[in-house]
Amino acid sequence: MRPFGKHAEVRISILGMGGHHLGDAQDEQTAVALVREAIDGGITFFDNCWEYHRGKSEVLLGKGLKGHRANVFLMTKVCTHGRDGSLAMQMLEESLHRLQTDHLDLWQAHGVVFENDPELFMRPGGAAEAMLKAKEQGKVRFLGFTGHKDPAIHLSMLHTGFPFDAVQMPLNAFDATFHSFQTQVLPELNRRGIAALGMKPMSGHGEPIQNGAITAEEALRYAMSLPVTTTITGMERPDILRQNLRIAQKFEPMVASEMRSLEDRVKDVAADGHFELYKVSLKFDNPEARMAHGFPLDLESAEVKEMVAAVQNTGHPYPEIPK
Amino acid sequence: MPSGANDQFTRREFVRGAAAFTASAIAGGESIVAAKKNATPQAVTPSSGQPVPKRPLGKTGAQVSALAVGGYHLGSTKDQQEANELVAKALDAGITFFDNAWDYHQGLSEERLGTALQGKRDQAFVMTKVCTHGRGKDVAMQMLEQSLRRLQTDHLDLWQIHEVIYYNDPDLIFRPGGAAEALLEAKKQGKVRFIGFTGHKDPAIHLRMLAHDFPFDTVQMPLNAFDATFRSFETQVVPEATKRGIAVLGMKSLGGSGEMVRHGALTAQEGLQYAMSLPVATTISGMDSIEVLEQNLEVARGFQPMTAADMQALRDRVRIYAADGRYELFKTTKKYDGDVGREQHHYPTPQKLPA
Numbered sequence: 001m002r003p004f005g006k007h008a009e010v011r012i013s014i015l016g017m018g019g020h021h022l023g024d025a026q027d028e029q030t031a032v033a034l035v036r037e038a039i040d041g042g043i044t045f046f047d048n049c050w051e052y053h054r055g056k057s058e059v060l061l062g063k064g065l066k067g068h069r070a071n072v073f074l075m076t077k078v079c080t081h082g083r084d085g086s087l088a089m090q091m092l093e094e095s096l097h098r099l100q101t102d103h104l105d106l107w108q109a110h111g112v113v114f115e116n117d118p119e120l121f122m123r124p125g126g127a128a129e130a131m132l133k134a135k136e137q138g139k140v141r142f143l144g145f146t147g148h149k150d151p152a153i154h155l156s157m158l159h160t161g162f163p164f165d166a167v168q169m170p171l172n173a174f175d176a177t178f179h180s181f182q183t184q185v186l187p188e189l190n191r192r193g194i195a196a197l198g199m200k201p202m203s204g205h206g207e208p209i210q211n212g213a214i215t216a217e218e219a220l221r222y223a224m225s226l227p228v229t230t231t232i233t234g235m236e237r238p239d240i241l242r243q244n245l246r247i248a249q250k251f252e253p254m255v256a257s258e259m260r261s262l263e264d265r266v267k268d269v270a271a272d273g274h275f276e277l278y279k280v281s282l283k284f285d286n287p288e289a290r291m292a293h294g295f296p297l298d299l300e301s302a303e304v305k306e307m308v309a310a311v312q313n314t315g316h317p318y319p320e321i322p323k
Numbered sequence: 324m325p326s327g328a329n330d331q332f333t334r335r336e337f338v339r340g341a342a343a344f345t346a347s348a349i350a351g352g353e354s355i356v357a358a359k360k361n362a363t364p365q366a367v368t369p370s371s372g373q374p375v376p377k378r379p380l381g382k383t384g385a386q387v388s389a390l391a392v393g394g395y396h397l398g399s400t401k402d403q404q405e406a407n408e409l410v411a412k413a414l415d416a417g418i419t420f421f422d423n424a425w426d427y428h429q430g431l432s433e434e435r436l437g438t439a440l441q442g443k444r445d446q447a448f449v450m451t452k453v454c455t456h457g458r459g460k461d462v463a464m465q466m467l468e469q470s471l472r473r474l475q476t477d478h479l480d481l482w483q484i485h486e487v488i489y490y491n492d493p494d495l496i497f498r499p500g501g502a503a504e505a506l507l508e509a510k511k512q513g514k515v516r517f518i519g520f521t522g523h524k525d526p527a528i529h530l531r532m533l534a535h536d537f538p539f540d541t542v543q544m545p546l547n548a549f550d551a552t553f554r555s556f557e558t559q560v561v562p563e564a565t566k567r568g569i570a571v572l573g574m575k576s577l578g579g580s581g582e583m584v585r586h587g588a589l590t591a592q593e594g595l596q597y598a599m600s601l602p603v604a605t606t607i608s609g610m611d612s613i614e615v616l617e618q619n620l621e622v623a624r625g626f627q628p629m630t631a632a633d634m635q636a637l638r639d640r641v642r643i644y645a646a647d648g649r650y651e652l653f654k655t656t657k658k659y660d661g662d663v664g665r666e667q668h669h670y671p672t673p674q675k676l677p678a
Binding site: 116268271274280290 | 490527552553643645646647655657660665668670671676
């Protein structure tokens, strides 16, 4: 357990359960069992998002948490993607309903990945206003934002002056070399007492692990050894959950020299970003977010076909792709 | 431009096709067209008699033309005769700067330029690039000899390290025995007058190269109206180079593929005018036909920079199209990264990467 940024009275588990992968669980029963086993294993931080699997992830987590809500720190994300604050409030009500709770511990703006997102977030009538209102109404305790794309965009969100309690970002041994959140964003969060939430410790889908560049244990231990409040990772199967729980339960932070030597070992394969495509490729932009921004989807391009196909959370982007 | 990156869209196509944008391919395209209609077209003053102006090349004391002929596209001309004609016409119009690279079209681009410059070498400022991609000084020196032979000259005016686009490139280039040593050696031998580097990927990598405090005379980078708001070389690298008197060479004034023009986000003229109005020594533009050269010359003859207010208005107008990087795919995808470079770095080809 670690303190939640400057809110030291709030303590959360060093390992967080990712909400997207929960929706990938074989069936509802498995998902519910995963949540229960995670709680039993000491996990208190649960991640989710309004748009994961078109709401299925939130519904499953709501069922899994039944009777355990008081024992966990519950986060979900709002998916306005630059749209109005009123839409954010509607999404909040839906999320609360699906999660079967009257409040969230943390509510974050999802997918801050485009250069103009900070401006859209802060605009009059935008999502920033909705977040403050939700906090005032007691529906959420803390506020934050998340994005996987570019440290510069995170910094410009921080420069808006909005009172964020938490910020989520990809943190792993590859990130240390390429478009680094670790070197550019993490120190700023630590300085301001904003809780840093790491994600993608295994680079999203574990490609470098399958490839043999790093082991799952090295990857997770490295991410958890950074000055973060928690590390969120997806665990859609009991064996993955158990593997991660084992690593987390016996966790001793890596010493600095151990971290440096791992960074050095993967530096050359990290240097083109092919294990962190979420930072560069348009393929990793959620089509829903693109459309909310008015960015075109080139339906004829192979990249967008792949992109649409890759969006496991919908299969059919929302709103309808214009024909 | 790395080989193959832009074969599918030639400049010739978008000279003809700029207006023939089809909304069906791109959802949301109508708003781009609408924005274009609302835009005030830049008036081009008739300038047919005037030469392309010269500008100082940083603090080197040399002068180069404000528009340069890109070497990759010279290798895409239909034959040597067309290349000869293009180079002669460019020289007549006052263009002195000719870009090239050791690996463009497997040497064909250098050969075409060498032949086209026969008897005219002293009128031209010849640049080519060395493609070590992390390999050392010896490989670089061999490439230099090959380049000189193909270009039919005993010296280069400018020799640059090509495609510095990976985060470990600065380390590889500056390691003992690395390519940086070759630059100094070649300069000492009098085989090259000036030295520099180029890359299309990330301002952070350029800054890391510049942090080495190496005596670079030039640095080449993508500069266009879209770059200004997305992973911007203009805001991050140009000021640093300018401060140190290192000449800035702009490239990809139309985003590399010209897609931004074909989709109607701006005109080819606006794109080139914007790039040439930045504090750069020259803007390198690919021209694979006389037609494209003529179009560029319309902008470049007697060139007058845009006002700061006009530049700001254009940046603001295209900002919404720039914010996701879709018109600067050389920054966001692997498809502009040369296969040889990826191979030398032991990276999988883009086709082998996860979707």
